[in-house]
């Protein structure tokens with residue numbers, strides 16, 4: 001069995017994740033991209049089709065990281081990788097602060113400057129991007145992306161596959177549904193139902209998805 005990690009994705013987000021993996025002592029053997037991907041990503045050779053995943057698994061690789069920004073695509077490719085028998089690793093910056101009482105799933109990216117406070121729960125496949133803060137007792141569902149510089153106050157709940165745009169703020173106790181899009185720079189002060197896009201200060205519904 002091979003201990004190197006296979007990174008699925010070969011774009012800008014993958015670059016950040018490769019550096020996170022390297023910083024925590026992992027080495028990355030291959031990226032798996034698409035026909036339009038570059039030949040290498042931060043020096044890692046790129047295989048240009050998802051079908052390569054099965055061959056890599058047969059070749060003895062058993063760890064994967066899904067470095068795709070789109071929540072739904074990340075979720076789908078993670079299902080494919082786990083079905084093939086890959087284990088999903090986390091990629092957590094040494095410059096992030098993660099409470100020892102926080103509960104982290106697998107396949108998670110936590111970028112530099114992020115803070116995850118006491119008893120927060122971060123589910124599988126989440127991205128906690130650069131400088132985002134998630135305060136005590138928050139519950140973040142599967143495959144959520146918290147973009148750079150967001151601030152979630154205590155006890156905020158975010159449903160699976162939701163996206164919280166760059167620089168957004170959410171006041172304590174707010175519940176956000178599944179597949180919600182919060183526009184960049186929004187301030188969310190009340191609960192938001194599923195499959196809704198909200199924007200502004202305070203955030204108001206832009207459209208239902």
Ligand SMILES: CC(C)(COP(=O)(O)OP(=O)(O)OC[C@H]1O[C@@H](n2cnc3c(N)ncnc32)[C@H](O)[C@@H]1OP(=O)(O)O)[C@@H](O)C(=O)NCCC(=O)NCCS
Pocket residue numbers: 129147148164165166181182183184185186197198199200206
């Ligand atoms: C919210 C968002 C998804 C809307 O995208 P969209 O559905 O394509 O909407 P449009 O760009 O057509 O804008 C529709 C209206 O909403 C307004 N709007 C869009 N985003 C807004 C925002 N973040 N805050 C306030 N108003 C916003 C537009 O000005 C426009 O208003 P108008 O109809 O009066 O002209 C997008 O603008 C956004 O904020 N994305 C977040 C990106 C991000 O944070 N990426 C981080 C990557 S790590």
